[in-house]
Every structure is written in C-alpha cells, then in structure tokens.
Amino acid sequence: MFRKLVTFEEAKKIINENFTPLPIGDEDVALLEAYNRVLKDDIISSLDVPSFDRSTVDGYAVKAEDTFEADEDKPVTLNISGAVFAGEQPKMVLNKGEAVEIVTGAPLPKGADAIVMLEDAERLDNQLHVYTPATSYLNVMKKGSDIKCGKTVLHTGQVLGSSEIGVLAALGLTKVRCFKHPMVAILSIGDEVVTPGKLLPAGKTFDINAYSLSTAIVECGAKPVFFGVAPDDKVALNKTLTTMLASADVVITSGGVSIGPHDYTSQSIDSLGKPGVVLSGIAVKPGKPTTVAFAQNKPIFSLPGNPSAALLMFYLLVRPVIQSLCCRDLTEIRSIRAFTGAKLFSAKGRRTFVMVKLVLDAEKGRLIAEPVLGSSGAITLLSDADGFIEVMENQQYINKDEEVLVKLFKQI
C-alpha cells in the first residue's frame, strides 16, 4: 500500500481527481419542512404577484390627474362613489371627479390609477377634499411588480430560507422539489472502544467519534447512518464495511489505524472495490493517519481515532465532499482576523493546525487567538476552541502578536 505521506494540498487534489459527484436524487418536500433544503430546479413563476394593481395604504382610489391642482390652501373636491375592501373584486368604474374608499391590499377599481392616503385628504359626508396632488401609481403596487409571470425567481442549488419559502408560497406552491439528503455511514473501530451507556471496563474508552462525527454530518446537511462500534476483527469489519457502502453515499470510519497487528482498516477499505485506497497518510498535524479510498464511485474516509483529529479532518476533507453531493455551494470555512496570543510552532514538514480560543483584548480593541492547551487526543481541545490557525509546511513558527486568520468551527 502507500507509505509516503502526501501534502495537505496533494490530498485535496487526489480526492478531487478521483471523485465525480453524481446526483443523489431528489424528492418533493412540503413548504413548511423545506427550511435549509437545496432546490433541485429553477422556479419559474406561473403567475403575476400581485395578480392585480393593489393599494398599499388605507385611503381613496382616484384618477391622479384629477388631483394635479390640489394644494394645501385650495383642495380639490371629489365625490365618493363607493368603497373597495380587501379580497373583493370591485365591479364599479371610477369616473372623472370621483373617489372610491379603499383599504390596504384591495384591488384598484377600473379607472383609478392612484391612492390618496387618509392623512392627505378630508372626508365630509360623500365629499373628499384632497390637499396633496397624487402622481400616477402613487401608493399602488402594480400587477406583477413583485414577481412577473414567467420570471425565474429561484435557482437550482439555492438553499431555502424564510424569504425563499415566502416566494414559493407567493406562487401558490405547497411543496418543492429538493435534492435528497446524502446518506453518510459512520463507524468507530477498535477493541478499546465501548458504546456510551454501557459499563466501562478497565483499559477501555467510550466511543466519541461516532457521536461527534454524526453531529457534524447533520450540521452540513446530510443524514448519518449510524453503525456504532466495531472491534478489530477482520472478517466482521469487512462485512460491516460492505453493508455501509451499500447503504450510504459516503463511508466514514475512525480509529483502527495504528500499526498494531490487529488493525485491518486500510486493507479492508482497499478491498471494497476499484480504485481502492488513493492516499494513506497526510503530512498534517493532527490528522496524519488519514486514509481515503473510492469504491463504486463512493468516497470512503478512514479518519484517526484521536477525536479532535478526526473531527478536524472531517471539516477539512469530508465536508466539502458531502456538500458537493447535495449541491451546496462549497463555502469556505468562515474566518476572522486576530492576533496570536503566543508563539505557534509547526510540526516539521507538516501543515499544522493549532486550536485557538478567541479572547477580546478590550484595551487594544482587538481579538487575541489563544492556543488551547491540552493533550493532542483530547476532545476538549475542540470543544474549548473557537477555531484554528494554519501553520504552513514551510513556516517554522508564527510569532506572538502576529495578525493571523482564524478559521472558525462555530459562530462567535
């Protein structure tokens, strides 16, 4: 198999070269359940919104030209010939010299082309004194001015939020075609790993990765298929991996990657199909023992057992693959500028990711990125961190007080 470490950039390139994301199918989703889903098709409006010229205020529908002479000292007087309420289709026609009472949202009667607001006029019985001239289409939302029939209002790949779902409702739709959630199978490997909720025998640890990675899978818009914990047993592992590959679009394992005689992960993954393992070992810290394979055009990631390394490699390598599967934009990890709170060293020849916590230096009015202390295998290393700083392969260190880009795990 592969013995030479590849660089981080090479690893990303190898993954891209070996993977052509195929559409994973689509389904109808009820509008009220479509939040954060990805639109399958362009949406073309089949109607005008609004479907009629509507009043945007409470007032009086008029012919604008009847009011052109209106003045605060010398109002124009019109005859009130009727009223239109919201939801009604007015049957009257407005003639020269007339006004019709109208409420917000109601359709303009034929012959009217402007609305005089309540506060710009005075009503005396059936007479209306208008004190301010109205321009044509004043306080009128014209037919189709929000959405024109035939217009493309939303595009393939758009993620649906509140205003996009508002637009779909405006068109009278109750459901929308969305890409399916990619299914991502997840397994923790190791004789030392015990499922939470059970008794913890001496020498063993509770499974962390299947839980943290499942959550990270949900976070990026996919669905985890949870396989729990597998012992270091070659036959059982092969069987489980075959089932995982059949039941998901992406397969992730963590652990079982040490050089001990009981670790078969890499061999098992390689045997799943062609091309098999495409890289094994990346010159990064943490995350070195990462293996990537492809079989049946599905990506398979074997991540380290170290919980913070596994989650970091997920963010950096797996998430972009999952997002391309559900046609989400490959958004870069959010980042923020800050100043280093300590000198940061790189691991020789490896891209080093230093976990940091952001602290506000109120006196200097700037953010300080403090390295999070802790063993490299600690899950608390990540839960205490807001993000990480990259120290490049060719950098020996980053000085204290240098301005750097902190890539964020969470919103701050």
Place this chain on the structure above:
Amino acid sequence: MFRKLVTFEEAKKIINENFTPLPIGDEDVALLEAYNRVLKDDIISSLDVPSFDRSTVDGYAVKAEDTFEADEDKPVTLNISGAVFAGEQPKMVLNKGEAVEIVTGAPLPKGADAIVMLEDAERLDNQLHVYTPATSYLNVMKKGSDIKCGKTVLHTGQVLGSSEIGVLAALGLTKVRCFKHPMVAILSIGDEVVTPGKLLPAGKTFDINAYSLSTAIVECGAKPVFFGVAPDDKVALNKTLTTMLASADVVITSGGVSIGPHDYTSQSIDSLGKPGVVLSGIAVKPGKPTTVAFAQNKPIFSLPGNPSAALLMFYLLVRPVIQSLCCRDLTEIRSIRAFTGAKLFSAKGRRTFVMVKLVLDAEKGRLIAEPVLGSSGAITLLSDADGFIEVMENQQYINKDEEVLVKLFKQI
C-alpha cells in the same frame, strides 16, 4: 388605544419591561438528536477521560530513566518482555531494563512512564535498541488529562455542536437534558389572503407570511404551531387567538392591520388578557403597523401584512424574545462593513431599513451594498437582499460611497 408612534428603541424597551421570560420546561434528548439544542444543566464529569494512562502512539512502553543515556551513535538496549494491545488491561509489571510493545490507545503497563515511538528504536528479536532518550510521560495521555472527574465540562445554556456532543459521549452519556423548543403560534389575517395550493380568486393573494415566518421560527430554534389563514371576522378571530395563546409560548399574527372597518386584530389581541396591548405603531419604515401585547405573560405580536416588513420586524423584535425563551444567547444580527452603492434616504422621523445586496467591487477590492429595488410590499425585496442598512431617525440620508455596517439576513 394607542395613537402615538413609539421609536424603535422605545419599542424594544417596552417589550423588555413587560416580559419576564419564564423557563419553558426541559426534556431528555438522545445524543444523536441533540444537535443545536440548548443544554439545561451544567455537565459535571463523573469519570476521568481517559480513565487510565494511555499510549498516544505505536511503540514501546519503557521507564524513561532507562533511556536517558540513549544516543544515535550509542543506543540503549532493553529486553522486550511482552505486548499490550488496545482495550486490554495489562497484567505485567515493567521492570528496570525492560520494554513492552504497545499500540496507540492501549494502557501503559505498571512501571512504565513513557513510550518510545517505533521510528526512534530498532527491534532485533527480543531486544530493543533505543536511539533517542524519552522524557517522563512522552507520548502518554495521562489519566484524566482530557477531562478530570468532577470537572464542569459544559455549561447551562450551551448550544450543542459536534464537539460538545463528543464530550457528552466521552462521559458515557446517551441522552442529555435540554430546554424544550418554544412553541410559536402563527396566523395570517385577511379576507384577501388565500392558502397556497388552492385556486386564486380575482382580487386575492396567496398567503406568504405564515410560511416565511414559520421558517424564520424554525431558524431561531423554536417550533411553529401553524394556524394558516383567518378571514377578517371578529368572532372567529377572537376564538382563534384564544386557541393560539393556549397552545403556544408566543403568538404571532400578520395582516389585518389596516384602518378599514373589517380589521379587528388590535382589539382582539387587547382582549386576550392583561396588560393587553403595550404598543401600537412604531416609527420605522417598513414595519410601522406593528402592535405588541402581553397576556398570561406571553408575548403577542401583530405584524404588518407586507411580507418583507413582517419578516424584518420578526428578525428585529420577535426573534430576541424567542431566543430568550429557549435560553439562547441573544446574538446580535451578524454584520459586515461595505460601501453604499447609492445615496440612501430615510423616511422622515422614522428609522429606515434599506434592503441591500452585496456585490464585490473587484477593482477596489471592497464590498458594495446596492439597494434592492422593488415595491415595498414585495417578498422578492427580501429574497433578493443579503441584509439591510439602518438609516437613523436623525439622519436625512447616507451618501453614496460611505462606509456602513450591513446587517445580514443570511450567511454570505
């Protein structure tokens, strides 16, 4: 009722003065379903993680002091007396001059205090030549060094992401106590409003707000209780509002707020209980016809029918209330600096929110905030916008090319 408009700042103050968020209850949530939930209690660890001194590499467990003399030219030689695999509790004791084979994740045997990595030693049969001295606890993750028994690892109110759920799994937990989702009842009012999926009669429009606001409710961590559309009918509206108040923690209506004789919303809301309506009309644009009431210590918001105004007032006034109910941090709306692409005018005496789209000016390397054109009632005004700029009450305008803060609706 109230006739005087209050300022935007007064509106926020009046809401805060009238509302004491009460806990809305809590429930056990399975770890795999706890993503984005809010933690009810501090989590105190009942165990050490790891629960034993463990090796972080593949190599040989040794007594560090046995290797102090080791040198590349003059290795120290130790006798290999056994092996420890992951998940095993070693029974052997390591004596002076001995080494024990060990894999990543395995517990150190008694007597050992450091691990020599594979690449820093050479094995010949049962003899190990060590070329580099090991310091005490080199390549060892000490018992409790990730999480100490008795330590508070997560805090009340923390939102659970992948690393927090990893921490809970590390403690062997399978479920976690979280605050319940606040229930938010949502209703659109108006004779002109038709539920999507039905035929659209002349003079009517499809309901937008119940859909866009339901989605915004989901987005901020609450659950919508969907009441659809109510006509402008006093008796029916009173009945529906009473049901809404009984079935939710927050009540939101939109529309039915014009001055026409058919609009009873404000009266109906006021009759629900004490103190009733606390403000009616805010000096903002858009969003002026907003009414806020309290009954049974529950907030009731009557938002405008105009879809973009309703959603904007939701973001600015309703969302903070919902977030305080589920004990989420009252995060400010995210903002970004940009330069105005046009002169922006304020509505006289009213806080004006101008919807803008961000465009990159590649030549000058800066973001331009272009005002989104469109009728004020248009839902596309919001779906086309990335965020908004506030023009303050005492500002007449903001010039073109001025640097401003754009508050963001969506991630960009």
